[in-house]
Amino acid sequence: MSLLAPLGILGRFVLQVLAATGRVSLFAFSAVGHMLRPPFYAREFGIALLNVGWLSLPVVGLTALFTGGALALQIYSGGARFNAEAVVPQIVAIGMVRELGPVLVGLMIAARVTSSIAAEIATMKVTEQIDALVTLSTDPMKYLVAPRVLAALIVVPGLVAIGDVIGIFGGYMVATGSLGFNQAAYLANTVNFLEARDIVSSLVKGCAFGGIAALMGCYFGMHSGRGAQGVGRATKGSVEAAAVLILAANFLLTGVFFSL
Amino acid sequence: MITLDKVCKRFDDNAVLRGVDLTIAKGSSMVIIGGSGTGKSVMLKCILGLVTPDSGTITVDGEDVTRAERDALLARFGMLFQGGALFDSLPVWQNVAFRLLRGALARPRDEARAIAIEKLRRVGLKPDVADRFPAELSGGMQKRVGLARAIAAEPEIIFFDEPTTGLDPIMAGVINDLIREIVSEMGATALTITHDMSSVRAIADHVAMLHDGVIQWTGPVSGMDQSGDPYVTQFISGSAVGPIEAVR
Ligand SMILES: Nc1ncnc2c1ncn2[C@@H]1O[C@H](COP(=O)(O)OP(=O)(O)O)[C@@H](O)[C@H]1O
Ligand SMILES: [Mg+2]
Numbered sequence: 001m002s003l004l005a006p007l008g009i010l011g012r013f014v015l016q017v018l019a020a021t022g023r024v025s026l027f028a029f030s031a032v033g034h035m036l037r038p039p040f041y042a043r044e045f046g047i048a049l050l051n052v053g054w055l056s057l058p059v060v061g062l063t064a065l066f067t068g069g070a071l072a073l074q075i076y077s078g079g080a081r082f083n084a085e086a087v088v089p090q091i092v093a094i095g096m097v098r099e100l101g102p103v104l105v106g107l108m109i110a111a112r113v114t115s116s117i118a119a120e121i122a123t124m125k126v127t128e129q130i131d132a133l134v135t136l137s138t139d140p141m142k143y144l145v146a147p148r149v150l151a152a153l154i155v156v157p158g159l160v161a162i163g164d165v166i167g168i169f170g171g172y173m174v175a176t177g178s179l180g181f182n183q184a185a186y187l188a189n190t191v192n193f194l195e196a197r198d199i200v201s202s203l204v205k206g207c208a209f210g211g212i213a214a215l216m217g218c219y220f221g222m223h224s225g226r227g228a229q230g231v232g233r234a235t236k237g238s239v240e241a242a243a244v245l246i247l248a249a250n251f252l253l254t255g256v257f258f259s260l
Numbered sequence: 261m262i263t264l265d266k267v268c269k270r271f272d273d274n275a276v277l278r279g280v281d282l283t284i285a286k287g288s289s290m291v292i293i294g295g296s297g298t299g300k301s302v303m304l305k306c307i308l309g310l311v312t313p314d315s316g317t318i319t320v321d322g323e324d325v326t327r328a329e330r331d332a333l334l335a336r337f338g339m340l341f342q343g344g345a346l347f348d349s350l351p352v353w354q355n356v357a358f359r360l361l362r363g364a365l366a367r368p369r370d371e372a373r374a375i376a377i378e379k380l381r382r383v384g385l386k387p388d389v390a391d392r393f394p395a396e397l398s399g400g401m402q403k404r405v406g407l408a409r410a411i412a413a414e415p416e417i418i419f420f421d422e423p424t425t426g427l428d429p430i431m432a433g434v435i436n437d438l439i440r441e442i443v444s445e446m447g448a449t450a451l452t453i454t455h456d457m458s459s460v461r462a463i464a465d466h467v468a469m470l471h472d473g474v475i476q477w478t479g480p481v482s483g484m485d486q487s488g489d490p491y492v493t494q495f496i497s498g499s500a501v502g503p504i505e506a507v508r
Binding site: 039041120124127128129131132133134135136137138 | 305308309310331334335337338339341342343345346347348349358359362363364409
């Protein structure tokens with residue numbers, strides 16, 4: 001009996017993970033279904049676009065700028081050990097576009113957007129606003145979830161593209177400003193080195209991470225427990241889940257794009 | 261007509277409803293009384309399908325609510341939630357006109373706004389609150405906005421969950437009259453939850469008392485004072501002595 005106890009715990013854990021995966025998948029399918037079928041709530045969608053996209057620009061821009069700059073410094077000092085300082089533009093470009101741009105933007109969106117969606121929807125749930133929506137013949141999946149997820153799917157790839165460009169620009173500033181790189185040569189090296197695959201992977205990751213971030217916010221919000229504590233738990237859980245899933249999805253997508 | 265037949269609902273180990281039987285006639289005003297936490301709000305939510313009963317059946321005009329077409333059914337209902345449940349991202353008038361701005365009952369924005377302002381007037385709110393946000397209003401004002409929203413689309417069946425709680429006595433009187441008016445003039449069916457005995461006398465055709473998960477007593481409001489039911493008598497008199505334990 002005592003020997004089997006750990007197995008029981010493991011079994012229960014696996015079952016719980018499977019059940020949660022099933023619930024989240026069903027929720028995601030339902031969200032997509034509601035995105036495709038009318039009625040569509042244009043105003044909600046517009047507000048979501050504004051919140052997820054436009055208002056995220058400052059934090060995305062600053063994150064990318066500093067990271068691109070730091071990346072240039074690291075590659076320069078690391079490369080100097082085997083006389084490879086010259087690769088700074090290429091590695092900054094690849095590092096930003098393939099990995100850091102999408103991942104950092106995804107994590108920033110998880111911090112900014114997932115948390116605010118989860119807290120807002122969870123508050124609506126505990127104050128019976130979700131019930132009120134239903135009694136007013138409005139499906140919360142359509143009115144709250146679909147516009148937010150759709151907005152994130154559309155706008156986060158754009159944010160990633162902007163983050164990539166700003167990150168490269170950060171590297172360029174550091175490299176040309178204090179590491180003695182020639183400006184025109186730096187840009188030429190960057191542009192010539194990047195392939196279409198790099199850029200496509202970046203945008204696909206942006207789309208996936210945006211979808212994960214918004215879905216987790218909505219899922220945890222809609223399943224919030226009661227009271228202020230419920231809202232707090234939902235918000236915390238949503239950001240944790242979004243961050244971990246974004247990093248896992250990044251690993252998978254990197255495998256799909258670059259190991260074949 | 262709304263009927264509940266042996267409706268049971270429990271949350272984990274808390275058996276809230278334990279076989280509720282109740283009939284509400286079309287065009288009448290039923291008031292539910294009972295101590296707080298006895299499951300009155302849960303009962304309303306069961307009828308609306310917001311909470312699924314564990315067992316028992318609920319029908320509206322003979323149609324089982326769990327099998328009915330949800331949208332068509334809900335379009336006939338208006339509901340005032342106990343906490344107001346206003347959408348805090350929308351200004352007051354858009355809360356009131358929510359149904360009139362989208363979906364099957366949609367109409368032009370100006371018209372919807374005019375109706376919203378008229379309904380706000382009926383619950384004693386001035387037109388200048390229309391453009392404020394719910395969070396800027398006092399609790400009693402929020403309650404009245406919720407009431408205006410419940411009646412905005414002129415539903416056939418209206419549920420009021422504690423409509424006068426948190427209002428001053430004069431405003432409570434206004435709301436009581438309004439509910440009475442909606443029933444007698446518009447022919448609506450009303451189901452009201454309240455603790456306020458003056459409200460009960462002003463609104464009710466029939467009264468039902470929920471206690472220990474069942475309807476302890478139901479009858480016409482005129483029979484309430486001579487009900488002979490110890491629970492009802494204690495509740496009306498507000499006495500601490502009686503079958504209802506005052507210290508729980
Ligand atoms: N969603 C829920 N989950 C768990 N318990 C609930 C839920 N809704 C209500 N309850 C419990 O049901 C009981 C009755 O609640 P309620 O119907 O709100 O009482 P009241 O008669 O004051 O309106 C309370 O004990 C409450 O804690
Ligand atoms: Mg209640």
